[in-house]
Amino acid sequence: MSFETKATVPSFGGRLLKLSHSSAVIGSPMALNLYLPPQASDANKVPWIFYLAGLTCTGDNGAEKGFFQAAAAQNGVAIVYPDTSPREPRYDGDDEGYDFGRAAGYYINATKAPYSATYKMESYIVEELYTALPKEFPLDPAKVGVMGHSMGGHGALTLYMKHPKKFKSVSAFAPIANPSNCHWGQKAFSGYLGDNADDWKAHDATELVKTFKGKLDVLIDVGTGDAFYKQGQLLPEHLETAAKKAGHEGVKIRFQKDYDHSYYFIATFAADHIEHHVRFLVSQDNLIDF
Template identity: 75%
Template sequence: MSFETNATVASFGGKLLKLSHNSTVIGSKMNLNLYLPPQAVSGTKVPWIFYLAGLTCTGDNGAEKGFFQQSAAKSGVAVVYPDTSPREPRYEGDDASWDFGRAAGFYINATKAPYSETYKMENYIIDELYDALPKEFLLDPARVSIMGHSMGGHGALSLYLKYPQKFKSVSAFAPISNPINCPWGQKAFAGYFGDDKEAWKKHDATELVKSHKGALDVLIDVGTGDNFYKQKQLLPENLEAAAKEAGHPIGPNGLNVRYQEDYDHSYYFISTFASDHVEHHTKFLVSQSNLIDL
């Protein structure tokens, strides 16, 4: 598989590449963004972070509004911004609402027809992009982390907990932390998996953390002014309670959920704390001697 570069944008000494490729997992063309820091541009293999975007988004949102590139350039870390769902072929009703179907793939492999044919965003991230990108770009396949926002926060947390051997670290902005108990998750999981609620638990971070073994060093930011938090769509408290019951430390050097006063669900919120999240991952990905001043 090869990637086509459709545009190159200079950013903080590095390059943001707007890419497309024919996905064998999804069965159609997919778009994504890749930020290569100056270290990669100059020929050095670098660690990298997946950023998984939220409902209604594409791979452009985080790349253009997240403000991750400055910190990524300083740390010598690449950032991959995948799309949030297949874009073709189309199924009847897959664009009827903003919180299911197109742009709402939830980073799972659907098992219910017709979505099971192409809605395989879990394998797309974990297998296809994870394996293909280091073969074509200067990305270190042994140093990979993952973060995300909202639906993408759910994706980052659940994929990290399902595949801890693949990722060095995880963080999330306003994640859907307990999808089996919130309207967004219940709608999506019923549509993608059917009515077997025991199967739903395999994709829920609050359920997965109960059986997670080993260290759990996670950074999560949630805005107290976030209407979706107030509407009980995010439920980070449930994740904290489950982690505590399972014996994981809560707070710094554990499951660290920071409630940021007055912040909402938008990219104003994400961009404010973007550097904190890149620095969190840098602890696990980069030797401090490799940091540069910009």
């Protein structure tokens, strides 16, 4: 597999590459963004972080509005911005609502037809991109983190806990922290996985944290003015309670007064999240605080 560079955008001394490729996992073309900091070169493979975007988004949203590149450039970290779902083939009804189907892949592998044929976003991230990108770009295959927003925050938390040997760091903005108990998650999981709620637990951060073995050091930000938080779509308190009961004191949730669900919120705390990841991906001697 090879990536085609559609555009190169200078950014904070580095390069934002707009890429496309034919995905063997998804079975169709996929697009993504890759930010390479100025330190990246053939002789210097840099740590990298997946940023998983939320509902309705593409790989462009975080790259253009998240404001991660400034801190990433200062600390020599690359950012990968994948898409949020397959874009083809299409299925009947997959664009009837913003919260299911196209742009709403939930970073899981669907088991229910017809979505099971192509909606394999978990394997796309942790197998295909994880393996393929370091072969073509100066990325250190041993230093990988994952973060995300909303649906992508759910993805970051669950992929980290399901694949702890693959990721060295994790953080989330306004994650859907207990999808089995909110409308968004129930709609998506029933459509992708079927109606057996027991099957959903393997893709629910609040359930996964109960049995996770090993140390968790997680940064999570949630805005108290977030309409989706107020509506009970995010449920971060459920994750916080489950983590404490399981003895995971390192699951840190910061409730940010009055902030909403937007990219203004993400951009405000983007540097904090990059710094969090850098502590696990880069030597402490090279850390730049903000």
